[in-house]
Amino acid sequence: MHPDLPHSQLKIRRVRLDTGRENVVVISRQSKALRAEIFRGFSRVELRLNGKVLLATLLITDDDTLAAQDEIGLSEPAFRRFAEPVGTLVAVTPATPPESLEAVRAKIRGRTLSQAEIGAIINDLAHYRYSDMEIAAFLIGSASFITSDELLALTGAMAQAGTQLVWPDPVVVDKHCIGGIPGNRTSMVVVPIVAAHGLPIPKTSSRAITSPAGTADTMEVLARVNVGVEEMKAIVSSCNGCLIWGGHVNLSPADDVLISVERPLSLDTREQMVASIMSKKIAAGSTHLLIDIPVGPTAKVTGAVEAMRLRKLFEFVGDRFGRTVEVITTDGRQPIGNGIGPVLEANDVMAVLGNDKDAPRDLREKSLRLAAHLLEYDPKLRGGAGYARARELLDSGAALKQMQKIIDAQGPSTCSTELGSLSFDIKAAHDGTVSAIDCLRLNRLARTAGAPLDKGAGIRLFKKIGDHVEQGEPLYRVYAFDQPEHDLAASAAAAGNGYAVDGHDALPSKTAS
Amino acid sequence: MHPDLPHSQLKIRRVRLDTGRENVVVISRQSKALRAEIFRGFSRVELRLNGKVLLATLLITDDDTLAAQDEIGLSEPAFRRFAEPVGTLVAVTPATPPESLEAVRAKIRGRTLSQAEIGAIINDLAHYRYSDMEIAAFLIGSASFITSDELLALTGAMAQAGTQLVWPDPVVVDKHCIGGIPGNRTSMVVVPIVAAHGLPIPKTSSRAITSPAGTADTMEVLARVNVGVEEMKAIVSSCNGCLIWGGHVNLSPADDVLISVERPLSLDTREQMVASIMSKKIAAGSTHLLIDIPVGPTAKVTGAVEAMRLRKLFEFVGDRFGRTVEVITTDGRQPIGNGIGPVLEANDVMAVLGNDKDAPRDLREKSLRLAAHLLEYDPKLRGGAGYARARELLDSGAALKQMQKIIDAQGPSTCSTELGSLSFDIKAAHDGTVSAIDCLRLNRLARTAGAPLDKGAGIRLFKKIGDHVEQGEPLYRVYAFDQPEHDLAASAAAAGNGYAVDGHDALPSKTAS
Structure with missing residues (x-):
């Protein structure tokens, strides 16, 4: 489409500008390349070298220190992703928009998309070929209505877009809470209980985005959480469980891209939530999944009807992907535990695991209840024995011992545990x-x-x-x-x-x- | 909402980065202000000084020459709009999102918006309070379905958001072509004919965005087109007409904002087109408007049914705003005139006005037909006499003379009229x-x-x-x-x-x- 003009070869410069997720490049207003694009003000361009292609949004500069006439400045994410040294000559042409954008426009006009179309969109998203605006177009086009088939296609495509973990065990359990409740660090109690019992529970968690702490932030007070895939496998192999940051193992990268636009737009649809969570859990290789939906006046889900609709969506997607999914609603009227913030929450968790007399009872009870559900997935455990087994592992100190083992395997934390002065x-x-x-x-x-x-x-x-x-x-x-x-x-x-x-x-x- | 932290005062720096329409600011990763926003990666921030507020998208830098620890770098549009000198201390806090975004989200969920809600959205758009993503959200949310009332509210709000011209004459005519046909510079023949007759025709035109020439680009070969409001009034007063660039008189600035996002997304809905064109024409103060819809296999409108639906929308909106709107379909199977590109098209126009024997007949005939329609709006002209009157004004040289007068009034062109070598x-x-x-x-x-x-x-x-x-x-x-x-x-x-x-x-x- 775009035979190279001789003067469309520009030298790479690095521009230390963090543009978040989006690839952004800068060229000089005096540049001989891309004159029409400079004139139009906004455009997408394409960098090519040895078969490598990067799509980026073009900004114009009058400052030679950002990009001289024969240079193209690559902002941080673009520089990192293109991965070529400063000074390299690269071909720059107007971008050929990703073909999948045609499907996005069809969705906006109200057409239902095929599995292949959704797959192409997710693939392009995961490879950072969409601008922020184009991502918004896809999200909003599918916010008003998506079919069950579209939801399945979306979940499947997202699950396949990044790392896909495979475990040797027939039963691999996981839990996930849809969030919104302060404290509520049940995973950090449940994982050691379940792992102490012997069931594999390879838990990845998020960092806080709009909340005061994610499980990864809290665990980081106790251990290193930036753990890669191979190391994660070794930890789970030796400890049956882990508590690491999901961002480091690249599960469902398309979901991370979508979230980066959903968040500033405050878009929050049930279907996107289910596709997001289920794609990560499917990619993580868990066979049995427990979903916790807290219900309360200031929780994400405020009523029983809403909770049930969400439950059915989770069950539907889980069934179609051959995963056992159990959804429970829990009391979301107030924080769980006494602490809010990483150190305070870590203290709660260690108090529960240590059976301290002052440990928050609600965190203990909720964690035991969730662990009981997960333990019942063990075929060797007698039906109805899950709760007693969970309590036994907690009260005996086995869970605390398992947590120490996981902490040792993940490595020491570099964070201070001091409270604010x-x-x-x-x-x-x-x-x-x-x-x-x-x-x-x-x-x-x-x-x-x-x-x-x-x-x-x-x-x-x-x-x-x-x-x-x-x-x-x-x-x-x-x-x-x-x-x-x-x-x-x-x-x-x-x-x-x-x-x-x-x-x-x-x-x-x-x-x- | 956000009492100032002492360290949220930053010094303005100018960053010579042209970010198109969007306000973008840069702060140092080491900045003590906005730590949470730096951490989150993407956010919108608010600059405040003496009651002036600017909303902007935040980028992070590790380069002191873009923003040192105590500075905030304003990219070109933000620097221009905030209009404060470099070094000025300004309060920077996380942005309170415009309230109208709540209505955008409601629209995405499928609710119909009230006139007040649409008015608030357009007002925020026209004041650059939306990010590109937020603009996309509004456009796509309303792309699938808007009601007649919403279309009227949108058109009205857009017309009121910028300059609104008022003319002393009872009949002020205008013409507009929805575009897509190469050449087709009828306005530059029609305006001098109509003006020579004595009807006011204050024509504003666009520059090329995706085409090889807009009327403003072509007129610029003959005369200055960057003309302001007061000067425009003087020209119309002395010449009855003008042919200037609309971008300089700020009619419907919200439309310009919407177009800046529609274009990269290739969004093109009938309703947006009608609201866009009608808002500019209503703001321009014309009472009688002729809309030209070329129909052809490679035109914007490819069939009679599509043309009729568009015609009815124009008529509906025109009626509700008390404007006489006439819509005609024309032959859009091929270019009109022999030239494509500003100089070549200007040559065609001058040949028609000069009655050269080689002047393109199709441009002459189409221009006469359009001028005839407009002349019939003159109550003093006998019904059916429009065409003969238009031809008389053209053949007699009166139109050419009027064009020379308009060119003289607008001032000399600074462009070369040479063809490519x-x-x-x-x-x-x-x-x-x-x-x-x-x-x-x-x-x-x-x-x-x-x-x-x-x-x-x-x-x-x-x-x-x-x-x-x-x-x-x-x-x-x-x-x-x-x-x-x-x-x-x-x-x-x-x-x-x-x-x-x-x-x-x-x-x-x-x-x-």
């Missing part, structure tokens, strides 16, 4: 009983205080729903490291502390986010 | 009759040769549909200035010259684009 307490305005806790508000407050960037920032809860409080008694304590974060969190908490006591206070509202 | 001819492969011409292919060929950047690049046609040709006789000549463009155009023409002769050649296909 600045703190303030939020106190009850009057006597009464705690009647509601706003999960969204506490999440936001913990982030404002510095979590998860500051591992030791966050919130320690003293009271939960149903607890009696007296006027002036602390409801929770906020930890921060720097005065500005401390002050910002204090003023945010003063504007609304997220607790309703006895009906004297208004119920926290979902719109408070 | 390199050229090649495309010749008939055998004897026969020209049976089809591919408009898309010729448009692309003229662009490849350098138009509209090189005003004198383009194509001169020797044969049109129905003409007899002999083997080896030239069909057209391609002009370019530089060898690379010449060679590229030659190889493109060799791969398919866009002409079908006698049925010996395959009919050009629409997919050839």
Whole structure:
């Protein structure tokens, strides 16, 4: 399509500009190459060298230090992905748009897409051939309506786009929570219990995106979590389980691309959520999967009908891919555990595993319940014996021992476990009983205080729903490291502390986010 | 929402990076401000100073020359729009997303939007508060379905978002072609005829975006077209008409924003087209509007049914806004006139106005027909007398004289009128009759040769549909200035010259684009 013009050869320069996910390149307004594209203002271009092709969005510069007349500046992700040294001559032409964009436009017009079309879209997404705008076009085009077949095709294509793990065991279990509840670090209790029993549970987790901590952030307080595929296999082989960051093993990279656009647009459809979660779990090679859907007024799912529709979608996709999927709804009215933020949550987890008398009972009970479900997948275990077995492994210290083994296998953490040196307490305005806790508000407050960037920032809860409080008694304590974060969190908490006591206070509202 | 942190004050730096329409800012990865946003990778931020607010997309840099630790680098559009000197301290916080985005999400979920919601969206668009992704979300959310009321609200809001011209005359006429046909510079013949008659016709035109020339590009060969509002009024007052670039008078700026995203996504819906054209015409203050819809196998509209649906939409919107709208379909099977490219088209126009014996008859006839329709809007003119009056004004030289007056009023052109010094001819492969011409292919060929950047690049046609040709006789000549463009155009023409002769050649296909 585009025979090379002699002057479309440009020298690679590196531009230290982090453009997130999108490939962005810069050429000089004086450049002899791509005159029409410079004139038009916006365009996509194509870099080619030895069969390697990179599609990128073109920006124009008048600054020679970004790109001189004979140069093309590659921003960080483009430079990393094209992987050629500075100064290399590269052919630059107007981009031939990925063919799969035709299917995206058909979807926008309302047509149902074939498996092959969806496969092509996902393949192009996973290879960073779409601009952010084009990703948005696909997401929004499929946000209003996708068929069951499209959902299956999407999930399958996403699962195949990256690393696909294969395990030698007939039963490989996994658990996943759809998120939204502060604390709630059940995986870090469940994995050692299940692994101590002997079932393989190769757990990958995410880092916090909009919450004050993801499981990977919290585990990082105790051990290294940036673990690659081969190392992961070795750890699971020796310990039956792991607790690592999923981003390092490249499961479902197309999902990461989609999320990078869903998030800024606050798009959140059931189908995308199911395709996202199931594609990662299928790629991770688990055969039996437990999905936890917390339900509560400030949780992601606020009612039983919504939870059931989501459950059926998970079951449908699981069945079609030959995975055993069990979906349970749990109490999502308030945080699980007493800590919010990586260090505080890690403390909760170790207290539960260590059978400390002050360990949060809700985290212990929920973890035992989830572990019980997973243990029942062991054909050798007598039906109904899962809970007793889980409790036995926890109470005996076997789970704690297994956790130490996993921590040793993953390697030492490099994070400080210190709590923020600045703190303030939020106190009850009057006597009464705690009647509601706003999960969204506490999440936001913990982030404002510095979590998860500051591992030791966050919130320690003293009271939960149903607890009696007296006027002036602390409801929770906020930890921060720097005065500005401390002050910002204090003023945010003063504007609304997220607790309703006895009906004297208004119920926290979902719109408070 | 975001009380200022002391360290969220950053010094403005100018980053000479042209990011097109979108506001983009850069901060250092070492910056103490916006730590959470740096960590998340993608976010929107807000710059505030003395009540002025700018929303922008945040990029991160490791290069101190783009932004040091205490600086924020503003890319070109952001720097221009914020309009504060380098070094100014500005408060930078995470952005509060525009409230109207909630309506965009509702639209994506399938809800119909109110007039107020659409008004808020358009207002935010026109003030550059949306990211490119957010604009795409709105466009695609409304691409699948918008109601008549939504279309009216959209058109009205867009018309009100920028300059709104008001004329003292009871009848102000205008014409608009939906485009797609090479050559076809009827406005430059129609405006002088109508103006010579005495009807006001304040014509604004676009520059080429994806075509080899817009009316503004072609007029620029003859006169200055970057004319502001006040000057435009003076010109229309003295000459009854003008032929200027619409981009300089800021009619419907929201439309320009939408087009900047529609174009790279190749989104093209009837409703958006109607809202786009009608909003500009309503803002331009015309009372009587003639819309030209060329129909042909390689035109934008390929059949009568499609043309009729579009016509009804134009009529509907025109009626509701109290404008007289007349829609005519014209022959869109081939280029109008013999030239493609600014200089070649300007030559055609001046030949028609000058009544040269070699002037292209099709351009003359189509222009007379359109002018006739417009002249009939003059209440003083006898019904049915429009065509004769138009011909009289053209044949007598009155139209040419009026054109000279308009050119003098707008001021001299600074462009060269020379044709490209390199050229090649495309010749008939055998004897026969020209049976089809591919408009898309010729448009692309003229662009490849350098138009509209090189005003004198383009194509001169020797044969049109129905003409007899002999083997080896030239069909057209391609002009370019530089060898690379010449060679590229030659190889493109060799791969398919866009002409079908006698049925010996395959009919050009629409997919050839």
